[in-house]
Amino acid sequence: MTTADLHTLTGAYALHALEPGERAEFERHLAVCPACAQEVRELAATAARLAQAVAVRPPPALKQRVLRRIATERQEPPRVAPLPRSGGGAGRGRALSRFSLAACLAAAVTFGGIAVWQHQEAQDARRRAQETHQRAEELATVLAAPDAEVVTGKLTGGASGTVVVSRGRNRAAFIASGMPKPPAGKVYQLWYDDGGTMRPAGLMDPSAGSDTVLLAGRVGSASGMGITVEPSGGSPRPTSEPVALMNFPAA
Amino acid sequence: MKEAVYIGGPAPVGPDLPELLGRVAKGDQDAFARVYDRVCGPVLGLVRSVLRDPAQSEEVAQEVLLEVWRSAARYERARGSVMTWVLTLAHRRAVDRVRSAQASSDREHRAALLERTPAFDEVTEEVEAGLEREQVRRCLRTLTELQHQSVTLAYYQGLAYREVAELLAVPLGTVKTRLRDGLIRLRDCLGVEA
Numbered sequence: 001m002t003t004a005d006l007h008t009l010t011g012a013y014a015l016h017a018l019e020p021g022e023r024a025e026f027e028r029h030l031a032v033c034p035a036c037a038q039e040v041r042e043l044a045a046t047a048a049r050l051a052q053a054v055a056v057r058p059p060p061a062l063k064q065r066v067l068r069r070i071a072t073e074r075q076e077p078p079r080v081a082p083l084p085r086s087g088g089g090a091g092r093g094r095a096l097s098r099f100s101l102a103a104c105l106a107a108a109v110t111f112g113g114i115a116v117w118q119h120q121e122a123q124d125a126r127r128r129a130q131e132t133h134q135r136a137e138e139l140a141t142v143l144a145a146p147d148a149e150v151v152t153g154k155l156t157g158g159a160s161g162t163v164v165v166s167r168g169r170n171r172a173a174f175i176a177s178g179m180p181k182p183p184a185g186k187v188y189q190l191w192y193d194d195g196g197t198m199r200p201a202g203l204m205d206p207s208a209g210s211d212t213v214l215l216a217g218r219v220g221s222a223s224g225m226g227i228t229v230e231p232s233g234g235s236p237r238p239t240s241e242p243v244a245l246m247n248f249p250a251a
Numbered sequence: 252m253k254e255a256v257y258i259g260g261p262a263p264v265g266p267d268l269p270e271l272l273g274r275v276a277k278g279d280q281d282a283f284a285r286v287y288d289r290v291c292g293p294v295l296g297l298v299r300s301v302l303r304d305p306a307q308s309e310e311v312a313q314e315v316l317l318e319v320w321r322s323a324a325r326y327e328r329a330r331g332s333v334m335t336w337v338l339t340l341a342h343r344r345a346v347d348r349v350r351s352a353q354a355s356s357d358r359e360h361r362a363a364l365l366e367r368t369p370a371f372d373e374v375t376e377e378v379e380a381g382l383e384r385e386q387v388r389r390c391l392r393t394l395t396e397l398q399h400q401s402v403t404l405a406y407y408q409g410l411a412y413r414e415v416a417e418l419l420a421v422p423l424g425t426v427k428t429r430l431r432d433g434l435i436r437l438r439d440c441l442g443v444e445a
Binding site: 012015017038042046056059065070074077 | 322
């Protein structure tokens with residue numbers, strides 16, 4: 001597509017009417033075309049007026065549900081530095097390594113964003129400390145179990161993972177190394193593999209400061225485990241190809 | 252920058268949306284409830300116009316509002332008003348939902364979309380958006396037929412521009428430019444600044 005063609009996509013982009021490939025291409029162009037970015041802002045604001053024209057009176061029960069949910073819903077920290085422009089597209093979040101996150105945080109000091117971030121971090125840390133205290137104890141018992149067996153495997157994208165299974169305690173833990181952050185709005189979900197049927201085993205929390213997680217639920221007759229990328233909150237069944245499948249040591 | 256006003260009730264007093272959202276970003280649930288009151292009507296109306304199904308629309312509206320809570324700290328004032336930010340999230344989610352649902356099912360009711368009048372003409376029992384609706388209706392009338400159809404099919408029904416082109420039997424390039432010049436004309440008519 002020529003640059004002139006790209007300029008005319010501002011309207012379709014503001015209306016979410018582009019195909020994914022074109023959207024990625026246009027977003028790369030946006031990063032280097034301030035005039036286009038300004039036009040997109042104006043056209044998105046125009047579209048928002050179209051939405052306000054169809055406003056309805058929401059049912060009161062919806063408000064109750066939403067307010068109940070936010071009471072337990074974690075908030076994300078602010079984006080502290082511009083995303084890298086190379087690569088672009090939908091997979092951009094996936095490419096952010098821990099190293100580049102650290103670089104972003106370092107940059108945030110320069111941009112003055114660190115105070116807000118620290119505030120958020122402190123709140124998160126308090127909440128996490130309470131939540132994870134009990135899990136940490138259970139995790140320790142699995143890792144230290146006399147019958148603990150260990151399997152290490154490669155994950156897609158060069159990361160590696162280690163599974164620790166204690167048949168005696170009927171629990172398993174997963175230790176990730178070098179796993180990139182999941183894309184925005186997605187999480188890594190763990191699964192027990194019950195002879196080909198995947199049973200939910202909890203979510204990984206990559207911001208929790210530790211890459212070691214206790215799988216939720218009992219090992220039971222599971223022969224292995226898997227990891228998939230799922231929408232925030234997880235799914236009842238896997239909705240994407242696994243990033244890893246690992247077999248447990250034979251019982 | 253102008254912050255969009257909620258039409259239909261008394262003008263909201265107290266902190267404006269960017270200020271409230273700043274408090275939400277710090278975990279203030281009361282501030283979130285006030286943001287909710289201002290944005291939920293347009294969010295639900297928009298999602299419903301794209302998805303049609305009331306139960307599914309509420310579900311998606313709820314996801315959008317939870318996303319506002321989660322990512323309040325990510326809002327950047329320089330990139331547009333809070334209302335625009337929220338409604339952009341809402342439209343994106345509704346469109347994702349409708350496209351993933353339609354990908355697996357038929358699209359033969361397509362022709363019926365053309366017959367479908369714009370959402371604001373059908374919603375008669377709701378009076379929340381009276382003034383805003385009048386203004387938008389007036390400005391939509393200043394568009395050419397093709398601009399009007401392209402913009403409303405893409406926005407209110409959530410169609411990709413290829414689908415719009417197919418439906419209206421016009422070249423792809425034409426739809427692209429009609430979406431852009433249609434929106435530009437609306438922007439000028441509505442006096443939108445960003």
